[in-house]
Amino acid sequence: MTKFTRREVGFGLGAAVAGSTSAASFAIAQGAAKVVIIGGGPGGATVANQLKQGEPSLDVTLIEVSKVYTTCFFSNLYLGGFRSYASLQHNYDGLKKLGVKVVHAMATDVDTQAKQVKAGGRSYPYDRLVVAPGIDIKYNSIEGYSKQVAEIMPHAYLPGAQTQLLKRQLETMKNGGTVVMVAPNNPYRCPPGPYERACMIAHYLKTKKPKSKLVILDPKKAFSKQPVFQEAFGKYYKDIIELNLTNEIDDYAVTKIDAKTKTITTKAGKSWKADVANVIPQQRAGEIAHKIGLADGDWCPVNAENFTSTKVKEIYVLGDATVAAEMPKSAFSANSQAKVVANDILAALAKKPKFAPNFRNTCWSMVAPNDSVKIGAGYLPKGQKLDPVGPFVSKPGEDAALRKQTFEESIGWYDGIIADVFAKAPKKG
Ligand SMILES: Cc1cc2nc3c(=O)[nH]c(=O)nc-3n(C[C@H](O)[C@H](O)[C@H](O)COP(=O)(O)OP(=O)(O)OC[C@H]3O[C@@H](n4cnc5c(N)ncnc54)[C@H](O)[C@@H]3O)c2cc1C
Numbered sequence: 456m457t458k459f460t461r462r463e464v465g466f467g468l469g470a471a472v473a474g475s476t477s478a479a480s481f482a483i484a485q486g487a488a489k490v491v492i493i494g495g496g497p498g499g500a501t502v503a504n505q506l507k508q509g510e511p512s513l514d515v516t517l518i519e520v521s522k523v524y525t526t527c528f529f530s531n532l533y534l535g536g537f538r539s540y541a542s543l544q545h546n547y548d549g550l551k552k553l554g555v556k557v558v559h560a561m562a563t564d565v566d567t568q569a570k571q572v573k574a575g576g577r578s579y580p581y582d583r584l585v586v587a588p589g590i591d592i593k594y595n596s597i598e599g600y601s602k603q604v605a606e607i608m609p610h611a612y613l614p615g616a617q618t619q620l621l622k623r624q625l626e627t628m629k630n631g632g633t634v635v636m637v638a639p640n641n642p643y644r645c646p647p648g649p650y651e652r653a654c655m656i657a658h659y660l661k662t663k664k665p666k667s668k669l670v671i672l673d674p675k676k677a678f679s680k681q682p683v684f685q686e687a688f689g690k691y692y693k694d695i696i697e698l699n700l701t702n703e704i705d706d707y708a709v710t711k712i713d714a715k716t717k718t719i720t721t722k723a724g725k726s727w728k729a730d731v732a733n734v735i736p737q738q739r740a741g742e743i744a745h746k747i748g749l750a751d752g753d754w755c756p757v758n759a760e761n762f763t764s765t766k767v768k769e770i771y772v773l774g775d776a777t778v779a780a781e782m783p784k785s786a787f788s789a790n791s792q793a794k795v796v797a798n799d800i801l802a803a804l805a806k807k808p809k810f811a812p813n814f815r816n817t818c819w820s821m822v823a824p825n826d827s828v829k830i831g832a833g834y835l836p837k838g839q840k841l842d843p844v845g846p847f848v849s850k851p852g853e854d855a856a857l858r859k860q861t862f863e864e865s866i867g868w869y870d871g872i873i874a875d876v877f878a879k880a881p882k883k884g
Contacts, residue, residue: 487514491581495519498587498774498789505797507553510805525614535655549878588741596737599712608732631666632730638673646679651820657692674708686851687822740776759836761799819865827862
């Protein structure tokens with residue numbers, strides 16, 4: 456098999472390697488071309504998988520702080536009792552088997568001149584850098600909220616312990632208790648996520664604690680898949696869910712939280728006392744993206760045709776950390792973007808054919824047993840924007856068989872994307 460050395464890569468890429476003539480880059484100018492990826496979620500891990508599948512001789516390093524990745528996607532089904540916590544957890548063994556060097560450390564800085572990533576006290580040189588760190592929570596977007604308060608009033612919007620905490624709180628809450636969900640303003644991770652979660656929490660309450668209520672406080676006037684979610688709220692959870700959307704009279708943006716009394720106050724001055732509070736604040740690109748200078752405000756702008764940063768040359772940034780409007784922040788989107796990024800890198804470093812970028816997304820949401828809805832589109836790049844092509848969305852009044860089929864489709868998608876991200880053999884049956 457042809458090995459592409461960093462020297463050869465330098466000829467093809469001009470400034471990319473040959474342009475960085477520092478002693479450091481000269482000293483590492485031997486061996487296979489190096490790609491370093493920060494973040495091993497659906498964005499970063501898919502890039503690693505695609506690169507190794509596409510050109511095994513590439514030297515691919517994936518820097519991911521966690522040894523086990525817990526998916527946010529389908530975590531709502533865990534809250535509803537439809538999925539075990541273990542089923543959300545995935546390791547990096549498949550990628551390691553493919554030859555990806557997986558480093559479990561926090562990337563703390565990048566020297567973009569010398570082209571090196573610092574992580575765990577070591578430096579990792581690169582010819583191409585991919586940054587896919589997901590989101591950070593903006594704790595200070597609500598007065599009284601903080602990382603410490605999140606241990607009492609979980610956001611459950613980063614995977615793992617937060618979701619388990621919310622589930623425990625629901626399980627220990629009295630029958631007749633009030634759950635308050637604070638929804639975020641756009642843009643945020645997984646636009647239908649809070650409303651699928653509302654259905655799953657309400658399902659749990661309906662079956663285990665039927666005297667309880669779920670109050671949603673929402674700063675928005677409208678939300679993703681609203682007609683089908685509202686249909687589900689009315690059909691399945693009529694006496695449980697109270698949806699408060701911002702309107703001309705009341706602004707339901709939450710401005711203040713008192714963690715001691717679990718009191719939540721909106722902009723209009725109305726207050727709710729919660730037994731369990733699920734507070735989902737505003738979000739921004741993961742810290743490392745800000746440190747490198749990839750962000751403009753909260754998020755990282757990209758050239759939509761290949762997800763290179765518009766702020767720092769020769770760095771790819773993808774997934775939730777980016778501004779990829781109209782594409783929503785979803786695992787499906789991150790996985791789709793990763794394929795375009797990997798193709799772009801393979802074309803540059805391994806002289807593979809370059810296909811025209813073509814993105815896709817579908818977001819499924821489970822609203823009740825055997826009843827799921829979906830929204831999706833294809834996307835074509837236009838400058839820094841992605842134009843939707845052939846959008847589709849579930850409609851109110853669809854028959855039970857179609858909704859069951861949509862649910863089954865979503866299960867197939869989960870197994871498929873996990874195999875595609877983590878280089879796992881797809882589940883049989
Ligand atoms: C409740 C909920 C439900 C959802 N449901 C769906 C769904 O049904 N379908 C769907 O498509 N999407 C869904 N999503 C959205 C999906 O989880 C995200 O869009 C997706 O995880 C984004 O992938 P990413 O790779 O950009 O970021 P992430 O998945 O967040 O991965 C980033 C990784 O980078 C690591 N990292 C960050 N910084 C560093 C650093 N400096 N050094 C080392 N490692 C670092 C993190 O540990 C993390 O593992 C849902 C989200 C939530 C919250």
